Amino acid sequence: MTASPLPRLWRTLERGDHEAFLDLIAGGLPGHFGSATRKNHLSSLRAYLRWTEEERRSVLNATPRDAHAYLGLLVQKHTHAPATIHNHLTRVRGLYGLLIEHGAHPGPNPFVGLKLPSNRPEEHRELYSEDEVRRLVTHASVRDRALVLLGAQAGLTGPEVLHLTWADVDTRAGQLSVLGRTVEAHGELLTALEVYGRERGHTELFAATGPVFDLSSEYELRKVVYLLCRRANVPYKAWRALRNAAGLRLLQRTGDPRAVAAQLGLGTLKAVEVWQKL
Template identity: 50%
Template sequence: MDAVAHHLRRLLHRADLHGALDALTPLLPGQPGSATQLNVLSGLRVYVRWLEETGHSLLHVSDAQARAYSAWLAAAYAPATHKNRLTQVRWLYDLLQHQGLVTDNPYRRVQGALNHAHDHRPVYSPADIARLLQEANPEERALVLLGAHGGLTGPETRGLTFEAIDFAYGTLHVSGRTVQATEALMGALERWGHQRGHTALFRATGPLFDLPTPFQLRKKLHFLCLRADVTYRAWHALRHAAGLRLLEPGLNAQTRQAAQDHLGLHSDESLRPLVKLKKISAPT
């Protein structure tokens, strides 16, 4: 234990966060290699990536930093996962405090998400999307509109290929459905496609984006939100915005069916949470 603690101190003072997590593994809850330990380690790697992206310190932690991470978790994950991730970081700082590397654990003073029903359906408002588009480069603009207008899921967006886009008819073919694109979305796809080598004379093939992992997609959206001064929310908040656009004329059978078809939902039940969000967000 003393040898591990000594090694951990050296790694942390060199700012080798990933090496520190490896050294910390024997001290984590659960048996070595167990699902519990692997889950905790996974949660701590999420925290380390957040530290690297935001420039926050692991050892010089404050109440403001703890609140910021909790807010990021609340936007990126469901309430249950938010609570689990906070618990894992509390364990981390308890260990660091026990080893004498920190003197306080501000994560003990941060509460997890309250499990309100509408918290499961975060959404980017039209004003949020306008600010994102104002700050976006061509790639980011295409990404935002694929979610906010096209209603594509994160995996559908990352896996979108040039072959799936009909530039002549303004449609996308994803997951067995045809999505009618807006003029703004098609314009964004054409501009980004041109940068990727797609022209009227030479049709590009293969992936539209180089985003092999969900983390890379979240990272792009997160940094765009920072530049645009928009509260970061997970990708599905863009998809919800697409659904609300289609429900904007009113909650009738036609708009419900249009939203269901556009988003690839297969039942009235699967659309119900979005209908509730529409009612919650409607002006009174």
């Protein structure tokens, strides 16, 4: 920004010309023109300017009360994405640092000192609790019981469940073949697969063919879990929450991060580290 930008900044905001406002401050923003960094900053600032206009709040005289109100909006919109909240607020805080530097805001920076939600991954990793899994299993049909336990005990991903065929299921050995790795299937999961298999004509003597589940997309898989959650009065979470429950369960049982990584087909122990902190 050039010297004494306040009159021009004020005029652009007065007429609601956010792009002109951003053009005036663009020279002080991180990243070069057209870069991902610059685009991300501009996107956050556009969202903030729209909010100030809708809420009839001053940009050039923003107060800590305004900052807290904007934080509240972001928390409401991005409840399970603390990193997104942090990124947006970092960019808006940078805007006010720039405005203060050029005398366009009286200071201090209203976005400094906000109490932000934790950005620690282990505090935000969704999973179904043991009680929730038990309620899902109790209210599930024969098919859905097998499906839920493949996520909550075997730790299969959604695509892995969709692509699982009866040729991959060895109930005699208690094993599943999943993308080149062997996944153990014992106890409750094995029983659920055997019962469901009998419904579909799959036994130790006569193997069924084709996919285990007649679900053609991840959308259909999510719909099955959503409807089951409603029946069981369990808050709906994404399929990965079942897989996370399996990872935590296996880690608690074995205490061996490498065994967990092998069972779930993880190429790194980094994901297991998150479960270790829960």
